[in-house]
Structures are given as structure tokens and as C-alpha cells.
Amino acid sequence: MGSTERIKNVAARVAKWHDAGHQIVVVPSAMSGETNRLIALAKEIMPQPDPRELDMIASTGEQVSVGLLAMALLAIGKDAVSYTGWQAGIRTDSAFTKARIQSIDDTRVRGDLDAGKIVIITGFQGMDEDGNISTLGRGGSDTSAVAIAAALKADECLIYTDVDGVYTTDPRVVTEARRLQKITFEEMLELASLGSKVLQTRSVEFAGNYQVPTRVLSSLTDPLMDLAEEASSGTLISFEEESNMEQAVISGIAFNRDEAKITVLGVPDKPGVAFHILGPIADANIEVDMIIQNQSVDGKTDFTFTVSRNDYVKAMNVLEGQKESLGATKVIGDAKVSKVSAVGVGMRSHVGVASQMFRTLSEEGINILMISTSEIKISVLIDEKYMELAVRALHKAFNLEQA
Secondary structure (H helix, E strand, O other): OOOHHHHHHHHHHHHHHHHOOOOOEEOOOOOOOHHHHHHHHHHHHOOOOOHHHHHHHHOHHHHHHHHHHHHHHHHOOOOEEEEOOOOOOEEEOOOOOOOOEEEEOOHHHHHHHHOOOEEEEOOOEEEOOOOOEEEOOOOHHHHHHHHHHHHHOOOOEEEEEOOOOOEOOOOOOOOOOOEOOEEEHHHHHHHHHOOOOOOOHHHHHHHHHOOOOEEEEEOOOOOOOOHHHHHOOOEEEEOOOOHHHHOOOOOEEEEEEEEEEEEEEEEEOOOOHHHHHHHHHHHOOOOEEEEEEOOOEOOEEEEEEEEOHHHHHHHHHHHHHHHHHHOOOEEEEEEEEEEEEEEOHHHHOOOOHHHHHHHHHHHOOOOOOEEEEEOOEEEEEEEHHHHHHHHHHHHHHOOOOOO
């Protein structure tokens, strides 16, 4: 949606699918850079914009997109109609700028589809129970698309983006990175939450919870390419771990530069210590990621956790103010760390993944600061200067360049 020419290409692609007999609902994002421009305008007026009014402003970018796309389809003889999120029956809570979808009334949309129309709905937005416009947070168009697909029980939700699928890692870091034909929802959710920017985490959660078959594919291909070829391109996010998928121990290596580490030294090792440290952090609306508590020595322990780098200074200030009441000797931090993660459902049935990961990092002289695991992922926190080296070494160690 970067230009009117690109919008015409989108119209041609949509018309192709409609001509093949499919009922189509399109959920476009705002034109490239438009949301940033609108937010910048708001901040010129009010450095900390009122959330309700900011949603009123930010929601207009998508309204322009749906109107232009509807016109582009009408211009080539297609019966199309555009709707805002609230016109399409999307109801959200009242958490302005980061609202969550609560329900979708699909009556109006189904009526249009049955009448042969192409329906275009603004992504990223809805309306709360008081009639206020709300937005879902950055990247919310993906979430809107999957939620609408779930409500309509669509055969498949196609997410067109600027990459041609989900890769074993970022090709800009590892040139040998390989596009995956399929990936499970669990793996995609881990990759999205661990730093992969292909899909927004909430959209993957929706797809998994409501079992919406979802395919990630490129918006940069020829809009008139063969339909069968396009329908099988990209990466399919699937429900079941098929036998050929189970053979892959690791599906991808994710990384996140947006990490900062904070350690509270010498706190009394007694029940409630974690709550007394993390409670004020939560009250400051700061999300915590990795957590580790050291073994008690003489009744004292050290407590370490990570936060977003943007929240580092805020979190340090909160804890400095709490240091005396915590009985801590010192609060120290490091904002120059990164997280690297290995993800794969194959971990459930293969042993030795952790030891191979740790051995690979050791051979490269990379020290591990923290470790976090789940059933299908292992994450390590390392010095940020070693991040790309770690990603390349792990990608090679787990043979991810091989199909």
C-alpha cells in the first residue's frame, strides 16, 4: 500500500482471486509511513498525546487505504465496498492505542459477500462499547485480518508482506537462511515473541486459538502470477506437526536486540522477594522477560531480570527508589545485551539441543549471561556485540541452511 501504483497492483491481485470464484475480504494497512506521520503531528500538539484522541487520529490512515483500494477495484469493473472497523462490527475493549478485539458481528460483511461484493475493511481498529474509536497497537492490521478470518470461518488467511515467507533466521544476518514451506503455530508464536518481525504476536495467537489456516507470502510478486502457484507459495502456518516437520529439531533462530538486564544485589532471601522487586516494575507498566534468582548465600540472594531497552532507565529509577525498602545492597544494569533463541517442536523428541547450543557458543568464545527455556525453545542472553556471530554459528550448527 506504499503508493497509488502499488494499490492498483493490490486491486489486480484481489480481482484475480475473485474471478476464480472466491469470496474475498481485504484488510489493508495504512500507506507506508502514514501512521508515523499522523502520530508525529499529534506529538507536535501534545508531547504525550491523549490516548483516545491519538486513536481518533491514527485510525484515519487505514480509512484512506480502504477507500483508495475500493476505488481501484471499482475502476476495473469489480463491485467493491469499504468499511471502517466499527462499521464492520469489530468491538474492542477501551484500552486506547493497544485495544484487544472482543467480538465481531459479521452480519453486514456476510451479506455483501453473498451479494458478490469484495469487502475491504480497515485493519488496526474497532470501536469500544461506548462508541469510541480504538486502535489495536502497531502491526494491528495482521491481528484484524486473522480475527475477521476467524469470525467468517475463512478457508485461509493470506498475509501479504514485504518478505516472501518465514525464514530460518533473518537473511540480512545469515545469507544462507532458508524459507520454510511450513511451520507450526507454536513455533511461529515463539519466533514472533522472540524478535521475528514477520508477523505480530497477537495475530499468531488469534490464528492458533481459532485455528485459522494462515499463509505468509510476498506482496512484491507479479499480481497476475498463476493462482495455483501463488496459493502454494510463501510459508503455511499449520496446526499439526506432520511427520516431516517432526524430523526438524530446530526450525529457526530468532534474535532480539531490544533487551536490557537489571540485577538487584544482596536482597534478603525470603518468601515474597520476587514480588517485592517485580511488583513495582509491573505497577510502572514495564514488561519483564527473562528472570533468574541466584542461590542464597548467608541469607542473601541476587535477582536478575530483563526488560525492553526502552524501559531500562524507567525500571532502574523505580528500583533505585525501592532499594532501601528491599534491603538491597545495590542495583546494577546493562543495556548492551541481546537475546538469541533456538525454536523447534522437534525439541520434544530430541535430546541434546541445549548442550549443542551451549557448546557452539562456547567454541565461539561467547559467554552466556542468562538462560530461559520452554518446551520448544531455548533462549540465551549475551553481550550484544556477539549477537550476529551467535546467530550465524547456531544457524550453521543446526544445519538450518539445508532443506
